[in-house]
Amino acid sequence: MPDWKNEIRKRLEALGIEPAREIGMIEELSQHLEQHYEDLLSGGADEKAATEAVLGELANSDLLASGLTSTGLAPKQDPEPQAALPSGNPVRDFMRDLRHGLRTLRKTPGFSVFAVLTLALGIGASTTVFTIVNTLLLHPLPVEDPGGLVAIYTISSAKNAGKSGGLLPSSYLNLKDYRSRNQVFSELSGYTPPLVMTLKRSAGPQRIFGQLVTQNYFETLGLRAAKGRFFFPSENSTPGSAPVAVLSFASWQGKFGGAPDIVGRALEINGASFTVIGIAPKGFIGVSDVFGPDVWLPSTMAAQVLPAELHNALSDRGKPLFHAVARLKPGVSGSTAQANLRTIAATLQQAYPRDNESRTVSVQPITSELFSSTGGENGIAFGSAGLLAIVGFVLLIACSNVANLLLARITARKQEISVRLAIGASRGRVVRQLLAESVLLGLLGGVAGFAIGYEGCQLLWSLRPPDVVDNLVAPRLDMTVFIFAFLVSIATAFVFGVIPAIRASKTDVIEGLREETRIAGLGTKSVMFGNALLVGQVALSLVALVVAALFLRSIQRAYQIDPGFDTRHLAVFMMNPEQAGYNESRTKAFYRDVEERVSTLPGIAQASWASNMPFWSNPSRGFAIEGREQQRKSQALMSVVNTVDLGYFKVMNVPVLKGRDFADTDRQESRPVAIVNDYLARKYWPGGGALGSRIRLSGDAQPRLVIGVVKTTNYTTLGEAPQACVYLPLRQNFASGMTLYVRSAADPTSILNEVQREVRSVGPQLEISDIRTGDKIINQVLFIQKIGVGLLGVFGLLALALASVGLYGIMAYSVHRRQREIGVRMAMGAEQGAVLSLILRRGMKLVGTGIAIGLVASLLIARVLARMLYGLSPADPISLAGASVVLILVAFVACYIPARMASRLDPMAALREG
Amino acid sequence: MEAESPDREWKKGSAELLILSLLEQQPRHGYDICKLITARSGGALTFHVTTLYPLLSRLEARGLVQGRWVEKADQRRRRYYSLTPSGRKVLASQRKSWQDFVLAIGRVMGTENA
Structure with a gap:
């Protein structure tokens, strides 16, 4: 027996009849042919004759086409083939599915726009982070091989x-x-x-x-x-x-x-x-x-x-x-x-x-x-992986929102899907067709997400410190990023599309086809799946929030870290007299004059010179301890070396622990001296005895006498492991480029102009290449961390927003679905308050489960992040509790609005419509 | 609609009337309509898929009949067509004019033959 449906479909497909109607016609006409065929067989005809006779009915198929066209069922233009059955050509089928998907999405613009926007936020966040990874990690050196x-x-x-x-x-x-x-x-x-x-x-x-x-x-x-x-x-x-x-x-x-x-x-x-x-x-x-x-x-x-x-x-x-x-x-x-x-x-x-x-x-x-400047390859890979994980969470939340929307949509399309199944489309085919719609959503989300990612990168890069804009790496938004966004879009489509599509394909055909059947909503399994998604969303957004909170608290801590010197009333001015053509004697005079004039300015407590900028030093110079060269010949001793003028330790508020500070008597012609920090003294003279010992720095002809020991401070970055430091007096160790350190009595920003004016009056040709107050110094040390925290904060809020929208959607839908039940309860005398608390309890129970799971996950993840936190426990109770409270409050609002709507239902109307 | 015998034009004009009258007593599905027309005309009139369904669609589009999928116990679900109130009115008026027409023709032909 021929496949009658296929015979009919072939004749209808060119007509471009509206899909649902077309499916109905195929079924109706094929039934007709099939019954005719069976009647012929039971009337004694053989199969061949019966088949010929029935196919004869279709011989004049032009009549069918013209007849349907004249009734207006088939549009005259639009010869688009439409059918749920496979044509045998997978590419053609896929393209047809895409076109069909596009039409379906166009019919529900609200849903489509919301889904695309949700996905775009997730994909956009991922694209931004991936652009950073692409720039710093994948293509850090744009050179040949x-x-x-x-x-x-x-x-x-x-x-x-x-x-x-x-x-x-x-x-x-x-x-x-x-x-x-x-x-x-x-x-x-x-x-x-x-x-x-x-x-x-x-x-x-x-x-x-x-x-x-x-x-x-x-x-x-x-x-x-x-x-x-x-x-x-x-x-x-x-x-x-x-x-x-x-x-x-x-x-x-x-x-x-x-x-x-x-x-x-x-x-x-x-x-x-x-x-x-x-x-x-x-x-x-x-x-x-x-x-x-x-x-x-x-x-x-x-x-x-x-x-x-x-x-x-x-x-x-x-x-x-x-x-x-x-x-x-x-x-x-x-x-x-x-x-x-x-x-x-x-x-x-x-x-x-x-x-x-x-x-x-x-x-x-x-x-x-x-990667030497950014914590090594492992450091940067670790940081990137962390950020990618967090945006991955945001993307997953976006996906589960869309998956939930799709699940709700299936209810509305149950009949259409049933008809497709009834006329012979396989379940796989239905899944493919629904997936094509998801892929379309994913791709549209991807395009919008790529645009958001691009803007995100521009925004991020616009935060560069303005004086080094030409020196920092530029975001690399290239083909790799584009391919990433594309693949993420497709993968996303499968993540949010597969389960709803499989659920849809399991539609009960008979149930779905009954026109009289009221749309009762999703089956129990779908509801459970929706609830599981909700719990997952809450858990993921809690993790994102906790991580953001941890880093926020960590950077707050970082600001409280004592670098060992006082930054509150500090301002530094970097300059290089030699670059303005000064010779050594003129430079020395310049240093002396500036210090004298600036020190006497009102509002200024102290001023001095040092060769190193704060946090710009590295242990770069070797030294040897006199008398120990033989024993320790094989050991390289490295130290930070800073040339400082008189009064430097007072300006920095660094106490001299032993011995004395440099004095006016430590001059070129006198005995070479040095001051070491406490760490160096303890390390190489564990029993004391640093004072009076002699050290020789690499490149120096003569050894220097250690005359003092000062407190160890931070030299390279905040909160660093202690490093050895040797201080040399400016008067014995001339340097052509120095930084003026000024301690102000009040806010250092108030004295910046005064100091510059004095410097200009002494050296009009001189350029002050960099001016920083203590706050700015700390801000710049923490610049990368602050960008990271900013990103984490944005992603945490994004996760919270998406999850709360998802939560609201699920709760609102569940109220809608249970309208009848609520109506019955109210008709039976349930109070508004009881209904409100019923709905709220159900919603918050899910939220509670999500938070419990999220807390466990946060603790595990935070443990991995521990080494990136400044003196903060990964189980920081304030971060964990704070994030949970924020999430609970937002979730409560998201549940409360639908619950309130439910409690205000008119019981009679709810019963009629429910 | 195809015409084999009697005259194609007659059948064309009367097809709508035939369908509407078959639906007057009870709703029927398409195959049922076809079979009844063939049986009651003694095989003189036959409708094929390609003619019947466009016609049903046209009648439905004009609001004279209404199609509805119905499922009955132990039977496959089928699309049944029933007359709408305006279909009944149209049927009544078409039947009247057909009878008048046949009467008129009969009179004329009878006169000629007499």
Whole structure:
């Protein structure tokens, strides 16, 4: 027997009849044919004859088409094929399902817009975070074949030194030897960290960051200039002979307005004139994941731009200023390269024992250098994974909201689905068709989400500190992010679409087809599923809220961390007289005059000079303790070194614990002295005895007498592990660039202008490159953490908003579904209050379950996050309780509104409609 | 509608009337209507799927009949058509004019033959 339905469908599909009506017609007409066929068989006809006779009825199918068209059932245009049955071509079926889905969604614009917006928020949040991951973690170095690059560090060769020596830069001369003697690298180049420099402009001096690089730097990285050229080998031959500069793309755009004639222009940097020869490619900010220079200068120009104490950086093996990046020859592994370089390092150690004693090299993946400023690759991967997890939660909440909406929609479409099943569509086919609708929702949500993600990134990046906008990495919203958003959209569609679709396909055909059947709502299983979703949503949003609360509290704690010095009344002014052309004696006079004048200003308690900015120091200089060189020859001692003027410890409110402060008598011609911090003193003189001992810093000809011990403070970041620090008196250790530290009697912002005026009056040509009050110093240390907390806060609120909307939706729907029951209760005499509390109790019971699960999950997750929290227990009761209370309050409102509606139902109307 | 015999035009004009009259006593499904027309006309009139259902749809669209899916015990569910009040009125008036017409024709033909 032929498939009569298929015969009819083939003849109707081109007519574009409205789907539900078409399904009905297929059923009606095929029944007719089938009964005719059966009658013919029972009348004695054989199967063949019966089939021919019945098909004969359809012979004139044009009549059917024209007949239906004339009744207006089939529109004349729109030849869209419509059917629930498979055509045998999966692509065609899928496209047909999509078109059908689009029409279905268009019929319920309210639902569609809400679902798309909900998904867009979830996908948008994920896209924003993924863009950060993409920028920092996946594409941190936009150069040719980054996998072939390695970083080379100087390290302590001592076996027992562990990691305490850290990864250090190398001296220029050592690098030169590594480069000329190695057999493992095709290129090896060096670069300094971004150094503060002064660019002279018509509007006044401007602070920029410059990096000295060896001539082959760009070649090593395999970069091509966006404009102009990079350095020629000849520009690396004679010191001081190549006053040329390469600008970063962002700086060219930001500081020079993208001037087309930039190449060839002269720039005055630190008092020396440089000609711009090229622009680095867009997005390249050097070998760093977040912060890069404005300008690259040839290393041979060191004497022209570096501070006086580093003028000999190219000729002194004891001045480790250069980081090294090298490209491995094909087929050479990192360990082979390291073995080769260690041989060279051993030779250098023998040849130059004073500077290279107990020093060797370490070859590391380039990523270790890239992420060195952001807590290492693991740190940044951990942070990114945490953020991704939280946005994943937000997305899951959005998905469960949409899944719930879809479940409710199934009720309304029960009949349509039943008809599809009745005329022979398989359950799989129905699932596919409903999934096509979900995919459409997901894709639309994805498009809107991508836009939200883009805006989110722009907003995030607009929060950059304004003075370094050209130096920070730019968000990388590329194909990878687009593919991510696309895949997330599709995956999302399956997550929220599969269960409702499977539920729908299990519709009872007979039940669904009965026109008389009142729509009774979802089955028990669907209700349970909806409740499970609700509990899950509450749990997930509690986790998101708890994490946000923990980090918020943690950063509050961070502000309370005592860095060891007083930041409340502190202001610092960074300047470099040498860059304004001052010689040493003029600079010394400048320091003295400024200090004198500023100290006498009203409202100022103290002023002094120091070479280091707060939180900008690293243990970068080696030292030896006199008399212990022999025993401790193999141990590298590293320390933060800070050159300070008289009164510095008073300005910083750092107590001198033993011995004395620097005095006016500690001069160039007197005995060299130093002050060490408490940590260093305890570590190397556990039984006391630091005072009166002598230490020699690397590069120093003479040892220094330790005359005092001061309290240990934070040098690199807030709440750090204690580090050794050696203080040197300015009068014995001249530095050309210093920072003026001022302690004010009241709010330091009130004295900023006064101090600047005094500095200008002493040195009118001088630029103050950076001014910070104590608050700003702390804010900048916590900048990344604050951005992170801000993001977590936004995501936590988003999760709360989505979950409460979902909660409201579920409660409102459940009230609607149970209208009749409520009507009966009220007709039987239940009070409004009783109904209200009944509904509220049911809702809050689910909320309570969700919160219990969420609390357990939060405790587990917070334990993982513990190492990122500043002195805060992962089980911080305030965060846990605070987040729970907020969630309970919001959930209560979301339940209360539908409950109140229920309690105000007119029992008679509810019974009629219910 | 197809015409085999008698004349196609006659059948065309009378198809609506035939369907409406068959629905006068009780609601019927499409196949039932077809069978009754064939049986009662002694095979002289036959309706096919391709003609009957467009016609039913047209009658339904004009509000003369109403189709409704009905499920009866031990039977597959079927779409039954029943006359609407306005269908009854139209039937009454069509039947009257048909009878008048037949009478008139009969008179004319009778006169001729006489």
